[in-house]
Amino acid sequence: MEFAPIASYGFIGNLLSCALVRRDGAIDWCCLPAIDSPSVFAAILDPEKGGAFRVTVHGSEGEPEQAYLGETNILRTVFRTSDGGIVELLDWMHMGVFSYVEGEESRLPALFRLVRCLEGKALVTLHFNPRLDYGRTQTVLSVTERGICARSEGDTLCLHARGVWNVGTDGAQATVSLTEGREWSCICHYGSDDGVSLPDIHKSLQQTERYWKRWIAECEGDECPYLGRWQKEAIRSLLALKILAGGRRIAAAATTSLPERIGNGENWDYRFSWVRDTAFTVQAFTMMGHFDDAREFVDWLCELLCEGGMRPADLQVLYPLYATGTPDEAELTHLRGYRDSRPVRIGNAAMHQKQWDIYGEILETIYRSAQLYPGPDSTLRRILIDIVNYVCEIWREPDHGIWELRQGSQHYVYSKVMCWVALDRGIKLASAHQWQADVVRWEEEREALRSTILTEGYNAERQCFRQAFGSSYIDATALLFPLLEFIPADHPFAVNTLETIRKELEEDALVYRSDYHREREGTFIFCSFWLVDALALAGRVTDAVRNFKKLLAHANHLGLYAEEIDPKTGEFLGNFPQAFTHVGLINSAVYLGRSQTEESSEQPLMGEQSMVQ
Structure with missing residues (x-):
């Protein structure tokens, strides 16, 4: 994995933290729970030791198309496969109900990723390889009922995503076959999985889109x-x-x-x-x-x-x-x-x-x-x-x-x-x-x-x-x-x-x-x-x-x-x-x-x- 041009990245966030999403769907920079916290993904500074969260659409041809959903900070990346499949990836960080004074509950330290097959079929792989605390300490991954959790000294990062997960030295991988109209949702949040309550991904998408459009217009x-x-x-x-x-x-x-x-x-x-x-x-x-x-x-x-x-x-x-x-x-x-x-x-x-x-x-x-x-x-x-x-x-x-x-x-x-x-x-x-x-x-x-x-x-x-x-x-x-x-x-x-x-x-x-x-x-x-x-x-x-x-x-x-x-x-x-x-x-x-x-x-x-x- 090589360094990507700085200009190849998109930017998402929610006033608490943020992430850089490469044009091919890789998250190469994210600090949680806040923007000035230690990184959980830092491949932009070291592709081997920094950690990344990648989405791979097998058979993808040409450069993916990437744009924001209108006047929002929701990022849309579209992949086209050699056999006619079209896959959409939506990336955002949750914003709750619109308010001029945003409460902490409206700004979760979490990444939301939604993979949709729009046409045909596609094979999609998630590669989840966080390196907590700038990679200064060892990050250990384990399979959970909801997906994967990563732990290091004093830090926990969990991914909610269904699939058969394989954990190796370079992170965890899961692959899903999607047909037209099917989707694969992923929520990566900072902190323990115990008792955590996260919004439904579709409600989060609607609320976040509504927030940004209302803020920019009001x-x-x-x-x-x-x-x-x-x-x-x-x-x-x-x-x-x-x-x-x-x-x-x-x-x-x-x-x-x-x-x-x-x-x-x-x-x-x-x-x-x-x-x-x-x-x-x-x-x-x-x-x-x-x-x-x-x-x-x-x-x-x-x-x-x-x-x-x-x-x-x-x-x-x-x-x-x-x-x-x-x-x-x-x-x-x-x-x-x-x-x-x-x-x-x-x-x-x-x-x-x-x-x-x-x-x-x-x-x-x-x-x-x-x-x-x-x-x-x-x-x-x-x-x-x-x-x-x-x-x-x-x-x-x-x-x-x-x-x-x-x-x-x-x-x-x-x-x-x-x-x-x-x-x-x-x-x-x-x-x-x-x-x-x-x-x-x-x-x-x-x-x-x-x-x-x-x-x-x-x-x-x-x-x-x-x-x-x-x-x-x-x-x-x-x-x-x-x-x-x-x-x-x-x-x-x-x-x-x-x-x-x-x-x-x-x-x-x-x-x-x-x-x-x-x-x-x-x-x-x-x-x-x-x-x-x-x-x-x-x-x-x-x-x-x-x-x-x-x-x-x-x-x-x-x-x-x-x-x-x-x-x-x-x-x-x-x-x-x-x-x-x-x-x-x-x-x-x-x-x-x-x-x-x-x-x-x-x-x-x-x-x-x-x-x-």
């Missing part, structure tokens, strides 16, 4: 925003983000250690909630009319900073999704890594870094949506005032920056601009809502910071903003400066920066994070969408649409994206699916939709005037 207030010709792509991105947004914390991606370049060791665990990534995702939810999802982030932030007298200085860069405590970064040396790209890492040492931009992202998120504005006596208002006061104290200090480079702190220009954003948005919110705050001090600090950035942050020789003060590198984050209203889009620095980044960091619509990253990884898709937005704001809508269409063409067969793309091969790189990338697609779809119409919106985008001014 926006707060008026009808959901319509994005014209980009609607389908934006909806698929939103559905992927919803899986990652289980509860108040939002995962940066579903996986760990998928490499940013094959074999170079840049492999990281993204199954954490970064404050920055969460803030960006919340903005995408609000733009698409899903304010309840956005409010969960605000509630989480309030809890974080009110617990035990915490202050803005105590805010971490990232937080665990469900695990208790943030684990230290470690390497799983027994796993090969995707295409032998070692090491496989769990945990993320970036938790120890200081990244000043997160404070600006918090203020920006609140500022952009009137539905999130704090009341006069709210906890959130007090927290935002504390954050702006803290930014006044720390903006002159270096940090580790948005890209989390492990080479010491610097005066990153993007971090400085986001500190300016925190001050600017704080001033505007305070003025509009009569906050009792030291706005005079905030205004003085804002002007001093802006002057410092324009003096130290721009490289006149390269005609572009720097990555950091004193650095010769340029960085794609500078595309955001006009969008963040730090400078107008027609300011000479903005015009020159846009042209320099296009010339030096862009390859046919794909953009590298910086020239430091150019020789170390693929192009970063989120940055590529930033270029679309920057072009649209600069009035170059034709160029923006052209780039956007090229980026859409890079999606996989299901409309999903990883973190990066190799511009030479088009191959996906980095963790998958990546929240940042799908946020970028939604942002660009909204920008382009608005730039091509004269309709006004009550909800301002970056680069537009806000209601609070």
Whole structure:
């Protein structure tokens, strides 16, 4: 068994956990009971030692067809056999009755698989080979009345599927002959079989389909925003983000250690909630009319900073999704890594870094949506005032920056601009809502910071903003400066920066994070969408649409994206699916939709005037 392209995978989940389903029906990645739990299937990182759950249709010809059932996260794979048989495989994770506040009973740590023979006949084999706890301990399989159970130290995973099971060193197998109209159902759940009550598979399918269709259609207030010709792509991105947004914390991606370049060791665990990534995702939810999802982030932030007298200085860069405590970064040396790209890492040492931009992202998120504005006596208002006061104290200090480079702190220009954003948005919110705050001090600090950035942050020789003060590198984050209203889009620095980044960091619509990253990884898709937005704001809508269409063409067969793309091969790189990338697609779809119409919106985008001014 060889490694499959990252782009060959589909994505299913239920806000608690998720799984990657290959185009041939193999589940090569799944962590249970939650997305940040140890894996039970990890063949994507090691085909021999990682474990997989495969469905094989004997005599299958050609590449299987794979698509989602409409606007849901239910995956449908169709196999065609050499003798005319057609077999359908449906994969999903259970979602119960629709509610804006999903209870744990609605999100089971279980995989549902339904194999149906639609025409003719077919021989189908299930190969169930879990390796619990990342394969670090021995997994023992045993036959039960309902199917198979896998056990290791402290973990149990059971499969309910009828059939004659044969257990060997490479897992358990059962084969069934299906004729037209017959089906084979499988439910794989985490935990002991004793006393477990699982929903009927057909009722689960109906409830889950109903949940996703209702969630995507029910926006707060008026009808959901319509994005014209980009609607389908934006909806698929939103559905992927919803899986990652289980509860108040939002995962940066579903996986760990998928490499940013094959074999170079840049492999990281993204199954954490970064404050920055969460803030960006919340903005995408609000733009698409899903304010309840956005409010969960605000509630989480309030809890974080009110617990035990915490202050803005105590805010971490990232937080665990469900695990208790943030684990230290470690390497799983027994796993090969995707295409032998070692090491496989769990945990993320970036938790120890200081990244000043997160404070600006918090203020920006609140500022952009009137539905999130704090009341006069709210906890959130007090927290935002504390954050702006803290930014006044720390903006002159270096940090580790948005890209989390492990080479010491610097005066990153993007971090400085986001500190300016925190001050600017704080001033505007305070003025509009009569906050009792030291706005005079905030205004003085804002002007001093802006002057410092324009003096130290721009490289006149390269005609572009720097990555950091004193650095010769340029960085794609500078595309955001006009969008963040730090400078107008027609300011000479903005015009020159846009042209320099296009010339030096862009390859046919794909953009590298910086020239430091150019020789170390693929192009970063989120940055590529930033270029679309920057072009649209600069009035170059034709160029923006052209780039956007090229980026859409890079999606996989299901409309999903990883973190990066190799511009030479088009191959996906980095963790998958990546929240940042799908946020970028939604942002660009909204920008382009608005730039091509004269309709006004009550909800301002970056680069537009806000209601609070």
